[in-house]
Amino acid sequence: MIALAVAPVGAVLATAAGALAADPVMLTIKNHLFVPSEVSVAAGERFRIEVANQDSTPAEFESADLRVEKIVVPGGKIAVMAGPLKPGIYKFFDDYHPDTAKGTLTAVERKVQD
């Protein structure tokens, strides 16, 4: 209830928190594999990751590096927010199939446009 009450405030704060990268990172889980399994984002920006689970079993999108943990039901789709990140490589995986469903996200320094 409290969380719901602060939602509009949160939306304002979110935009104030920093520039949001325009395009979300799109990931698909299929046959217990991430497609794509390697993605990159701009460092220093808050961004959105969307995960679609095309398998018939549940998955849990998890990353200690990105501090996200969220269940994705079969045929379901979730979104999480992450960052702003320092440049580097961040691992993510499906907690239910950590041996196969895993990937990396690379945060790269954005080049200054002239």
Add this chain to the structure above:
Amino acid sequence: MLASLIIVFREVFEAGLIVGIVLAATRGVPRRGVFIAAGIGAGVLWAALLAGFAGALSDSLAGRGQEVFNASVLAVAVVMLGWHNLWMASHGRELAGEMKAMGQAVVGGDKSLIAMAIVVAIAVLREGAEVVLFLYGIAAASSEGWAALLLGGALGVALGAAVSLLLYLGLLAIPLRRLFSVTTWLIALVAAGMAGQAAAILAGIDLIPSFGFELWDTSWLLPQDSILGRALHALAGYSDRPMGVQLAAYLTVLAVLAIGAHRIEARSAQAASEAAVPK
């Protein structure tokens, strides 16, 4: 089999630590066994229900349902743990003594037990829903060797329960006089950790400001997803990359519980000494 054992154990383990602390903290309270068993049972039931509605929950509140739900149940657990500690501050003396003055304590004791049963139910619910979904996935895929995978899962649950028992027995080794002050501190740390976690979850979906996404990084020293990291996370709210708002919530709850318990203890000690003065 080993893979599913490890996955399930990791989930059950954290709930097991909480149950172990609660068992030790309620030592000597009449009928605590019934309440805690009911808490575990309700947690398992809710976990199964939650697993069934995981998709709907996930899609609710504009895709933020899972996070808001997790933060809310954590907040409830924090309140219950806090209530228990403050109750112990005023009644712990009677309990640690030979429980002579039962009459009053038993009435209040039930309230505290309900709070503790809710905490247990929430701990089981949070980790349990993930276990249920994982096991469902194994059964649904019905791939080769699913029986071994399920057996691994069952062993994982058993091992998690064993951790809970070990922690409980370990805490029981503490003399009764000291036990309640140890469990009170443990519960305060658990509550602070949960409050921090709830704050981090809400900041993760931009509902509240984070006040810094990464205050420090100790993942090189003790990664939070290692077994020791997970234990410290469940017991004391350890985070290898804490947010500012997470630390703030942690310290606030710890301070409120420490100061609150101190004040109540001082007052009940004063009341006790006044009562002892002959008129």
